[in-house]
Each structure stands twice: as C-alpha cells, then as structure tokens.
Amino acid sequence: MTLLPNQRPLFDIPADIAYLNTATMGPLPKAALEAGTRGLARKLHPWTIADTDFFADTARLRPLLGRLIGADADGIAFIPSVSYGLATAAANLPLGKRQEILLLEDQFPSNVYTWHTHAAATGAALRTIGTRGNETLSDALLAAIGP
Secondary structure, eight states: OOOOOOOGGGBOOOTTOOOOOOSTTOOOBHHHHHHHHHHHHHTTSGGGOOTTHHHHHHHHHHHHHHHHHTOOGGGOOOOSOHHHHHHHHHHTSOOOTTOEEEEETTOOHHHHHHHHHHHHHHOOEEEEEOOOTTOOHHHHHHHHOOO
C-alpha cells in the first residue's frame, strides 16, 4: 500500500497548529482560495460570462468524479448546498402518519431542520437516536428500527 504524501504544504496552517476538525470547519486548501479568487475576478466583468459558462465546469467534472468514485457520470449531481440536497431528498420521500424518521443525535442543523420540517408536513413521527453506556450508534439505530 502506498502512503499518502504529506499534504500540509497544500494548506495555510502554521507549523505549531495541529487542526483536526475537518468535518464542518475543515480548512480550505490554498488552491481553493486561488480558484475562488479567480471566480470572483470573473465577476468584475460579468458581461463576459456566457450562459454556457454556468455548466461547463460541472460537465467537465462529472466524468472525472465518476471515475474517481467508480460511478456513472449521469448519476452525479452538483447541488448548491447540503441543505438543498437534503430538502430535495425529503420532498421525494412520501411519508405518512404511521411512519417514523430516525435522526441520529448531534447532527448538523441543516439535517435536523430538514427532517423536523418534513415530519411536520407529512405527519410522520421524528425520533432522535442516541447511545447509552457502551452501545454503539449502529446498535442504537438498529434497535430503533421498527416493523
């Protein structure tokens, strides 16, 4: 197995910092700042941006991402945010009054709000699942799944 080379030079993290919160507040790589700066610079002259420019990058990236993760490019969608994707998924789940939504504890707010809203709109019950003692989250979730 080949080890991943040191990625620290790709980030603007001081040598005396060990930053491990890479979920919600992960640091952006320097290349992301450079790409963002280029994107903002394009807005200095918005009349040079064509309608096709809105789709060119994603059309190029979908097959590359598909190859990377072993998926068909037609099955990949780029969305503006996780909350948008969750709301779209929830809107396409026809739930009713005798059904439950199981939500794992300590979720990010966009996940919590989406399912609270969908439960209220459909009449489904919403239960937050946590662990007790040495129980794993997987065991707690499996125990909570009803017939």
